[in-house]
Amino acid sequence: MPSVAWYDIAVVVVHLALAGVGIWLLVIDARTHRLPNRIVLPALAATACLVLADALVTQRGASSLAAFAGMVILGGFYAVLRAVSRGGIGGGDVKLAALIGLVLGWHGWQVLAIGAAAAFVLGALHALVLMALRRADSSTRIAFGPWMIIGAVLGIAVG
Numbered sequence: 001m002p003s004v005a006w007y008d009i010a011v012v013v014v015h016l017a018l019a020g021v022g023i024w025l026l027v028i029d030a031r032t033h034r035l036p037n038r039i040v041l042p043a044l045a046a047t048a049c050l051v052l053a054d055a056l057v058t059q060r061g062a063s064s065l066a067a068f069a070g071m072v073i074l075g076g077f078y079a080v081l082r083a084v085s086r087g088g089i090g091g092g093d094v095k096l097a098a099l100i101g102l103v104l105g106w107h108g109w110q111v112l113a114i115g116a117a118a119a120f121v122l123g124a125l126h127a128l129v130l131m132a133l134r135r136a137d138s139s140t141r142i143a144f145g146p147w148m149i150i151g152a153v154l155g156i157a158v159g
Helices: 003-032 037-058 061-085 091-107 109-132 145-158
Strands: none
Touching: 003 037, 003 091, 003 145, 037 061, 037 091, 061 091, 061 109, 091 109, 091 145, 109 145
16 A cells, blocks of 8 residues: 555544544533633644644645644634633634644635634524524523534535
């Protein structure tokens, strides 16, 4: 089996592991409105190490640079939202955004844009449905992590 096949298998395995972490975080955030540091930060660190390893193995530094730029851009955007939203965006969302930005950036700018936008569109639609059903109002707290994760998956699938 050629080495490219092993690389492709490794990429799939990493994405499956990230999907598992994403499902775990999605369930936790939906139930508790928390994204625990004990899950998000190790996932971010491990993914950053894998992105660096990818650059060394494939000698495609551009993908790694895009990944780290995506991490800074999406994480920074969420940090700004947190600062201006008065608690609407939590610290866990900011850290999850950095992780998602790292992964989506590795895939490319289009994937990053689609994944980031999809999170907001899906989250807004969810909030509107809840408001239409009178299960929420403008002061209701809604977990955003699940929509960030689903948006990231859509970004990878569509982008």
